[in-house]
Amino acid sequence: MSDPVTAATPDIASLRARAARIRVSILKMLTAAGSGHPGGSLSAADILTTLFFAPVLHFHADELDWPGRDRFILSKGHAAPVLYATLAELGIIEADELLTLRKLGSRLQGHPDARRLPGVEVSTGSLGQGLSISAGLALGLRMDHALGATARLPQVYTVLGDGELQEGQVWEAAEFAANYKLDNLTAIVDRNMLQIDGPTEEVMALGDVAAKFASFGWEASDVDGHDIEALYEALSALRRVDMPRVIVAHTHKGEGVSFMRDEVGWHGKAPSAEECAQACGEICACSEGGDAR
Amino acid sequence: MSKATRAALGETLIELADGGLDVVAVDADLAGSTTTAAFGKVYPDRLVEVGIAEANMIDVAAGLSLAGKVAFTGSFAVFGTGRAYDQIRNTVCYSDLNVKLAPTHAGVTVGPDGGSHQMLEDIALMRVLPRMRVLVPADYQSAKSALRLAAHTPGPFFVRLGRAGVPELYTAEDDFELGRAKVLRAGDKVSLIACGVEVSAALEAADILAARDISAEVIDAFSIKPLDTATILESAARTGRVVTCEEHNIIGGLGSAVAETLSEGFPCPLLRVGVQDRFGQSGEPDELLRFFGLDAPAIVEAALRLCDVRKM
Numbered sequence: 001m002s003d004p005v006t007a008a009t010p011d012i013a014s015l016r017a018r019a020a021r022i023r024v025s026i027l028k029m030l031t032a033a034g035s036g037h038p039g040g041s042l043s044a045a046d047i048l049t050t051l052f053f054a055p056v057l058h059f060h061a062d063e064l065d066w067p068g069r070d071r072f073i074l075s076k077g078h079a080a081p082v083l084y085a086t087l088a089e090l091g092i093i094e095a096d097e098l099l100t101l102r103k104l105g106s107r108l109q110g111h112p113d114a115r116r117l118p119g120v121e122v123s124t125g126s127l128g129q130g131l132s133i134s135a136g137l138a139l140g141l142r143m144d145h146a147l148g149a150t151a152r153l154p155q156v157y158t159v160l161g162d163g164e165l166q167e168g169q170v171w172e173a174a175e176f177a178a179n180y181k182l183d184n185l186t187a188i189v190d191r192n193m194l195q196i197d198g199p200t201e202e203v204m205a206l207g208d209v210a211a212k213f214a215s216f217g218w219e220a221s222d223v224d225g226h227d228i229e230a231l232y233e234a235l236s237a238l239r240r241v242d243m244p245r246v247i248v249a250h251t252h253k254g255e256g257v258s259f260m261r262d263e264v265g266w267h268g269k270a271p272s273a274e275e276c277a278q279a280c281g282e283i284c285a286c287s288e289g290g291d292a293r
Numbered sequence: 294m295s296k297a298t299r300a301a302l303g304e305t306l307i308e309l310a311d312g313g314l315d316v317v318a319v320d321a322d323l324a325g326s327t328t329t330a331a332f333g334k335v336y337p338d339r340l341v342e343v344g345i346a347e348a349n350m351i352d353v354a355a356g357l358s359l360a361g362k363v364a365f366t367g368s369f370a371v372f373g374t375g376r377a378y379d380q381i382r383n384t385v386c387y388s389d390l391n392v393k394l395a396p397t398h399a400g401v402t403v404g405p406d407g408g409s410h411q412m413l414e415d416i417a418l419m420r421v422l423p424r425m426r427v428l429v430p431a432d433y434q435s436a437k438s439a440l441r442l443a444a445h446t447p448g449p450f451f452v453r454l455g456r457a458g459v460p461e462l463y464t465a466e467d468d469f470e471l472g473r474a475k476v477l478r479a480g481d482k483v484s485l486i487a488c489g490v491e492v493s494a495a496l497e498a499a500d501i502l503a504a505r506d507i508s509a510e511v512i513d514a515f516s517i518k519p520l521d522t523a524t525i526l527e528s529a530a531r532t533g534r535v536v537t538c539e540e541h542n543i544i545g546g547l548g549s550a551v552a553e554t555l556s557e558g559f560p561c562p563l564l565r566v567g568v569q570d571r572f573g574q575s576g577e578p579d580e581l582l583r584f585f586g587l588d589a590p591a592i593v594e595a596a597l598r599l600c601d602v603r604k605m
Contacts, residue, residue: 113387128348136341146338
């Protein structure tokens with residue numbers, strides 16, 4: 001992987017192809033598993049693609065415990081398939097292993113298990129905790145950096161679901177990160193507008209998420225969460241010092257698959273073999289020149 | 294001499310940091326009470342205050358441990374275990390992180406604050422979590438040992454600390470090991486297996502029983518998980534009668550752990566001295582120990598019942 005600091009403008013077309021491959025992997029592994037969460041995995045695919053392959057993260061797939069690495073924490077742990085597909089693209093796990101998702105003995109648990117799978121920084125799955133963990137990690141990395149442990153201050157990136165923001169602990173963490181001026185912390189909210197019981201604005205209205213974070217003392221912005229170029233610009237922009245940063249990525253649940261897009265029913269249901277074939281066909285057709293296996 | 298086990302927290306953290314350990318403490322607006330503030334005075338950058346937000350406290354500690362720190366958490370036992378239970382289960386234990394819960398103000402000896410603040414279920418809550426180790430020290434020196442043991446052993450720990458002063462039983466030379474109980478007094482008629490403030494009460498009870506020619510063995514089961522089953526079974530096999538003594542609900546704590554061990558290894562008569570599935574209430578620590586049947590006379594009564602001797 002290239003160093004983001006010296007990297008030229010990323011090749012957006014190849015990143016789109018990468019995102020398409022990740023989406024196809026998500027669908028295939030969920031179909032093999034027979035259960036799981038396609039909607040919120042597909043909505044986050046462009047975000048993880050940008051983070052890992054534009055790339056935004058300083059990260060070496062062949063040295064997972066490199067102390068200087070940027071950290072990624074998937075707070076919305078039910079979107080595990082998008083993380084596993086990304087780890088497969090990075091060569092950290094074999095493509096074949098994706099088909100063991102949710103099976104007895106698999107390293108690919110229904111929600112990420114850091115004890116089983118290298119490349120997962122911490123186990124997640126119980127919503128509302130990732131931002132607190134990320135904030136504590138960002139603070140710890142800053143303490144060590146101040147003592148000269150790392151040449152460059154490692155960054156922490158976490159992806160939260162929008163429904164997850166209903167957990168009160170997220171706002172405890174929001175206070176904390178602003179209070180400690182954690183300017184090596186970036187939260188990305190996958191604002192796909194749907195949760196299990198229905199639209200977020202009907203279940204428990206969230207309103208203007210960026211404004212809420214801004215009122216807590218965060219640098220906040222909105223971005224089209226499926227526009228890789230826009231995501232990269234937002235993530236690589238010079239950030240304000242002394243402030244944590246949130247990027248509200250406006251997305252569609254089930255993005256890339258016509259019959260899943262914005263459909264609440266596809267939050268936690270695996271596609272059948274036929275549905276998977278149709279979905280993968282759509283993704284391949286749409287990815288411009290992408291090599292969708 | 295009487296000193297609270299909580300006093301060990303700040304002092305031990307300072308010693309650990311002085312010794313070069315990469316230790317941090319996270320507290321939730323109770324740093325003065327838990328004594329982590331004393332650590333913060335010496336190492337201001339290593340005390341992380343989260344405000345009144347215990348769930349965040351546990352996960353911030355989890356994050357700090359991911360950065361390589363040995364992360365202690367404070368708050369009171371009722372909030373630092375119960376209120377943040379899911380964070381302890383799903384993040385600290387499930388990821389097997391180097392987080393050491395050392396909340397203070399456990400049990401009825403919290404005193405006047407009353408039932409809302411007297412945590413009597415924490416041993417039970419922590420004991421059932423895979424990967425969690427549970428230590429309940431009886432005095433200031435053993436609290437320091439427990440905290441050092443937790444700091445130097447990788448993975449999750451719960452060290453239960455109290456607010457009130459307790460008699461000093463050990464010296465700095467006494468050595469504690471994970472999973473090893475201490476036999477403080479040998480005896481052959483009844484085994485008094487205690488933890489925390491109840492160890493002093495059990496010793497006092499043993500004196501009273503000795504005056505009646507009943508030889509009681511007193512065991513400090515400071516490591517509740519892992520439990521020293523060998524010492525407990527060996528003692529029970531010799532005495533044939535066991536009384537457990539704990540400042541905790543009789544459900545789920547030391548009494549339950551010992552009952553589980555005895556039922557499988559050496560079934561024998563057992564009585565559990567502890568809080569009888571109730572909440573606490575306001576009062577002074579000594580009054581409350583008496584009121585809830587946790588003092589030496591209550592232990593004596595249980596021992597006499599097992600020995601089939603009429604009281605008085």
